[in-house]
Amino acid sequence: xxxxxxxxxxxxxxxxxxxxxxxxxxxxxxxxxxxxxxxxxxxxxxxxxxxxxxxxxxxxxxxxxxxxxxxxxxxxxxxxxxxxxxxxxxxxxxxxxxxxxxxxxxxxxxxxxxxxxxxxxxxxxxxxxxxxxxxxxxxxxxxxxxxxxxxxxxxxxxxxxxxxxxxxxxxxxxxxxxxxxxxxxxxxxxxxxxxxxxxxxxxxxxxxxxxxxxxxxxxxxxxxxxxxxxxxxxxxxxxxxxxxxxxxxxxxxxxxxxxxxxxxxxxxxxxxxxxxxxxxxxxxxxxxxxxxxxxxxxxxxxxxxxxxxxxxxxxxxxxxxxxxxxxxxxxxxxxxxxxxxxxxxxx
Numbered sequence: 573x574x575x576x577x578x579x580x581x582x583x584x585x586x587x588x589x590x591x592x593x594x595x596x597x598x599x600x601x602x603x604x605x606x607x608x609x610x611x612x613x614x615x616x617x618x619x620x621x622x623x624x625x626x627x628x629x630x631x632x633x634x635x636x637x638x639x640x641x642x643x644x645x646x647x648x649x650x651x652x653x654x655x656x657x658x659x660x661x662x663x664x665x666x667x668x669x670x671x672x673x674x675x676x677x678x679x680x681x682x683x684x685x686x687x688x689x690x691x692x693x694x695x696x697x698x699x700x701x702x703x704x705x706x707x708x709x710x711x712x713x714x715x716x717x718x719x720x721x722x723x724x725x726x727x728x729x730x731x732x733x734x735x736x737x738x739x740x741x742x743x744x745x746x747x748x749x750x751x752x753x754x755x756x757x758x759x760x761x762x763x764x765x766x767x768x769x770x771x772x773x774x775x776x777x778x779x780x781x782x783x784x785x786x787x788x789x790x791x792x793x794x795x796x797x798x799x800x801x802x803x804x805x806x807x808x809x810x811x812x813x814x815x816x817x818x819x820x821x822x823x824x825x826x827x828x829x830x831x832x833x834x835x836x837x838x839x840x841x842x843x844x845x846x847x848x849x850x851x852x853x854x855x856x857x858x859x860x861x862x863x864x865x866x867x868x869x870x871x872x873x874x875x876x877x878x879x880x881x882x883x884x885x886x887x888x889x890x891x892x893x894x895x896x897x898x899x900x901x902x903x904x905x906x907x908x909x910x911x912x913x914x915x916x917x918x919x
Contacts, residue, residue: 638682640674640716641690641789644763645723646756647742648730650773650781651692654723657782658690661790667692671707678716688789691718693763694742701759719876721788722760722767724813726774727753769877772813775914787910788877797867798908800879803837803895805887805915814881818859823849826889836916837892846893856894860901867907887915 641663643654659665664686669677674691681689693701711718725733730753734741741752743759764770769788773781788798802811810817826832826842835842846852863880870878882898884890892913902909 638678638686638716639688640678640711640718641688642693642718642720643690643723644693644720644760646725646730646753646760647694648733649723649725650771650776650778651694651723653778653781654721654771654785655690655692657785658789660782661786663688663690663789665690665692668694671701671703674707675710675714675716678711679714690789704763719769720763720767721785722764722770724764724770724772724774726772729774768875770813770879772811780912784910784912787908791908796906796908797870797875798877798910799863799902800877800910800912801895801899801902802879802881803887803891803911803913803915804881804883805885805891805918806883807886808915808918810883811879811881811914813879815878817881817883820855820882820884820890820894822855823852823884823890823894825885827886832889835889836913837889837894837896838913838916842889843893843896846890847897852894856898856901859898860905863902864905886919887913888919892916 641658643651643658645651655665655667664681666677666689669691671693677691678689708718727750731749734749741749741756743755744752771781771784776784784800787800791798802814804811806819806821823846826835826837826845829845832842832845837843837846863878866878870876882891882895895911895913899909899911
């Protein structure tokens with residue numbers, strides 16, 4: 573279990589603030605969940621054993637290197653839910669660890685058989701943020717390149733989540749809740765810009781976020797680029813966590829076909845209509861070619877994740893059908909691909 577456990581509850585909020593935590597943590601392991609994060613954690617809950625009583629156990633160092641993930645982001649955006657999901661996937665999770673000791677903890681993890689280490693950083697450790705550049709430099713010296721998972725959410729959603737748990741924002745002080753949120757965004761701007769994966773949890777529930785985390789971090793360490801495809805409607809705003817945004821509004825809109833209007837792009841009649849339009853096939857082929865070109869560069873630069881948002885007007889017909897078809901093509905290329913239809917049902 574992680575050092576600072578919390579009740580996952582029904583929202584993506586984080587646990588009450590604490591000043592510090594013991595850097596030690598226990599490991600959890602379980603089968604990977606690829607659905608709505610139906611996971612089962614397993615941990616050794618045996619009592620303490622003295623040094624004299626403990627048997628001598630030698631664990632071989634990890635073969636293939638240690639994978640290190642830094643989990644950070646806005647308060648109320650779901651860090652605790654993400655940490656719990658990682659723990660359920662077999663990651664060794666440490667909450668509120670001072671960055672300066674991460675290189676030593678990483679070395680210890682490698683020498684004790686731990687293959688995946690996740691560290692949760694937030695503004696409760698704001699005095700430690702000045703140590704981050706040194707931490708990354710020290711890790712690079714020993715051949716480790718941490719992956720940064722940044723959890724984002726809109727101001728109004730964070731306000732709603734903070735108020736639902738009836739506690740102040742850790743940076744609010746004597747001001748308003750929005751003042752604390754603004755300070756936190758400023759403080760985390762550099763980390764967000766450097767993040768390998770940004771997940772906007774504004775419209776996600778606990779299970780959807782856990783599923784996104786499982787898709788990104790559930791498999792073994794490899795050199796494959798993991799793709800998340802998001803269909804959306806421009807009228808509801810562009811997904812803020814997208815690395816690439818493409819527009820399929822050049823295709824005829826099934827909304828104007830009475831028989832297709834009440835259906836979505838998940839229905840075969842709508843999908844057939846959209847995919848049969850002039851330009852649809854060429855668009856998908858060129859998008860596939862583009863992704864194959866950038867994949868090699870992303871992997872070479874250590875980027876394991878890419879989020880591609882495919883948009884139409886409302887996110888119901890064209891973007892949904894094109895996203896499903898593009899996902900099928902990527903899976904045939906053996907690219908790990910997850911699909912999220914953000915705006916289906918919002919109309």
